[in-house]
Amino acid sequence: MPRCEKFKTQLALYANGELPAKQRERVAAHLALCPSCRAEVEAYRQLAERMHDLPSPTIPEHALRGFTQAIMDQIAPRQRRRPRAFDFISHLFRPRWRYAWATAAMVALMFVLGLWYVPLEREGPPARKLAPLLQARAWDKLYYGLLEKETRALLLHEPVPTELLKTALVELLKKGERDLRMRAGLQRLLSAVTGRGSKLRDDSPSAKIMGVITARGYIPAPRKLVRGYDANVLLRELAKLPDGAEVTLAEIVNEKD
Amino acid sequence: MPSLNSFFQFKAPTPVLTERAFAELLEQQQRPLLGTALRLVGNLEEAKDLAQIAFIKLWQHRQRLQTERPAHFYLRRILVNLCIDHLRRKGKHGPALEFEEEFFIPASSNPQQQLEAKETQTRLWQCLNALPSKQKAALLLREVEGHTVAETAELLSCSQNTVLVNLHLARKKVKEKMQQWLLATEQSSS
Numbered sequence: 351m352p353r354c355e356k357f358k359t360q361l362a363l364y365a366n367g368e369l370p371a372k373q374r375e376r377v378a379a380h381l382a383l384c385p386s387c388r389a390e391v392e393a394y395r396q397l398a399e400r401m402h403d404l405p406s407p408t409i410p411e412h413a414l415r416g417f418t419q420a421i422m423d424q425i426a427p428r429q430r431r432r433p434r435a436f437d438f439i440s441h442l443f444r445p446r447w448r449y450a451w452a453t454a455a456m457v458a459l460m461f462v463l464g465l466w467y468v469p470l471e472r473e474g475p476p477a478r479k480l481a482p483l484l485q486a487r488a489w490d491k492l493y494y495g496l497l498e499k500e501t502r503a504l505l506l507h508e509p510v511p512t513e514l515l516k517t518a519l520v521e522l523l524k525k526g527e528r529d530l531r532m533r534a535g536l537q538r539l540l541s542a543v544t545g546r547g548s549k550l551r552d553d554s555p556s557a558k559i560m561g562v563i564t565a566r567g568y569i570p571a572p573r574k575l576v577r578g579y580d581a582n583v584l585l586r587e588l589a590k591l592p593d594g595a596e597v598t599l600a601e602i603v604n605e606k607d
Numbered sequence: 608m609p610s611l612n613s614f615f616q617f618k619a620p621t622p623v624l625t626e627r628a629f630a631e632l633l634e635q636q637q638r639p640l641l642g643t644a645l646r647l648v649g650n651l652e653e654a655k656d657l658a659q660i661a662f663i664k665l666w667q668h669r670q671r672l673q674t675e676r677p678a679h680f681y682l683r684r685i686l687v688n689l690c691i692d693h694l695r696r697k698g699k700h701g702p703a704l705e706f707e708e709e710f711f712i713p714a715s716s717n718p719q720q721q722l723e724a725k726e727t728q729t730r731l732w733q734c735l736n737a738l739p740s741k742q743k744a745a746l747l748l749r750e751v752e753g754h755t756v757a758e759t760a761e762l763l764s765c766s767q768n769t770v771l772v773n774l775h776l777a778r779k780k781v782k783e784k785m786q787q788w789l790l791a792t793e794q795s796s797s
Contacts (some may be wrong), residue, residue: 362778363771366749368756397782400731401750407645409638413655417641418633421659425629425666 353380354387361387365394477501480508480599484518509596516588624669624678633662636679640686646747647690649736657693661686680761687744687762694740734784742777745770 357380363369364377381388441447477483478501483492495501591597624632640661644654665672665682672681735743741763748759749770756774760767 359775362775362782366774368771368774393782393786394778397778397785398750400727400785401746402753404728404731404751407642409641409645410651413641413651414637417637417655417659421633421662421666422630424659424663 354384357387361390362394365391366398478504480505481510481514484510484514487518487521489522506600507598509598512591512593512595512597515597515599516591519588624666624672628678629666629669632665632678632682636682637662640682643683643747643752644686644690646751647687647744648693649732653693657689658686661689664689684762684764687748688764691740691744691763694743698740730788731781731785734781734788737784738777738780742773742780745773746777746781749774 357377360369360373360377364374364381369377381391477488477491477495480492482488483495483505492505495505637658641654641658644658644661645651648654648657661682664685665678672678735746738746744763745759748754748762749756754762756767756770760770763770
């Protein structure tokens with residue numbers, strides 16, 4: 351009977367009262383007509399009764415002996431072992447410290463790389479005379495001389511022939527147009543003269559970011575990097591200078607400051 | 608709709624199962640729990656182990672218990688899941704399921720009428736034990752232990768429809784086997 355197939359899966363549920371009301375009515379209507387399905391429902395009812403009548407298993411007394419104790423032993427808090435002297439070493443290598451170790455390794459690596467960039471201390475006393483420095487085009491010596499307090503005043507206020515200062519500075523500026531390092535050196539020099547630049551020993555990238563370690567101690571990086579003197583303004587100023595006179599570094603720079 | 612106030616109100620932490628409550632639970636529930644385990648697994652030693660594991664797991668995860676339900680509900684749920692896993696593993700790797708009859712069939716005085724009923728019950732247990740673990744668990748919880756479909760679904764951590772499907776399959780199989788057996792016994796007696 352094709353209609354029976356439709357209800358086959360619902361008969362067991364019907365017999366146990368697990369069907370929703372609507373479906374139950376439909377199944378009941380079908381059962382009124384179909385004796386084979388009625389028989390099946392009856393079989394399911396019998397099965398349910400039989401299962402309901404199944405006695406609950408008898409648990410012998412010996413099975414429960416020690417049952418509670420075994421559980422209580424398991425859940426009892428474990429005795430803590432006495433700490434030993436070098437326990438902290440194994441503690442340091444627990445997984446929860448892995449990020450700390452990774453961070454420490456990174457910091458150490460950055461420190462080593464930073465040391466790589468630390469400029470070397472210059473050797474010997476700073477030069478005291480401006481003219482020979484300009485003639486030799488010894489820009490780094492001039493720069494360091496301007497940084498030192500005792501030589502700075504000497505260098506700033508030493509009168510030199512205008513031609514010398516002009517030719518030397520123009521040469522430096524022109525070179526600086528092509529040579530990035532030279533330009534950086536010029537900026538450094540000008541900032542040393544005006545006293546507005548950073549007081550760093552070096553313009554290396556790491557020095558700008560994290561400061562420099564020198565023989566005198568740690569010099570922190572400036573909060574805001576001061577841009578160097580505008581080279582074009584300086585060129586214009588230099589062109590105005592009359593030839594044959596003597597001029598000091600302070601004079602050129604102070605006018606613009 | 609809950610107001611913002613009640614939304615932000617501090618919610619008291621759920622009370623944790625105390626050691627005393629656990630001891631009481633252990634006292635009250637060890638027998639019924641062991642019974643359930645025995646029904647599902649069919650072997651007293653294994654049932655004992657599983658029931659103990661269920662208690663220990665309940666204690667270990669007591670922080671995660673919710674207050675809406677009594678603790679013995681969680682206990683039973685843990686046990687049922689443990690038993691199903693156990694049966695599944697055993698069915699895969701171990702020998703055929705053991706069945707210790709002596710715990711299931713009450714040893715009463717043996718008048719002739721009771722003998723038949725006893726035989727039927729033994730056969731029924733054998734049919735139940737031949738079922739797949741989920742179907743067996745569903746049928747036992749629903750029919751033998753008398754839980755509702757909704758309760759069975761929660762104990763088995765599945766939907767009610769899944770339970771109904773499992774029940775249907777299990778009943779069909781058991782019914783067919785029992786009918787075959789009854790026919791065979793009738794033929795042999797006649």
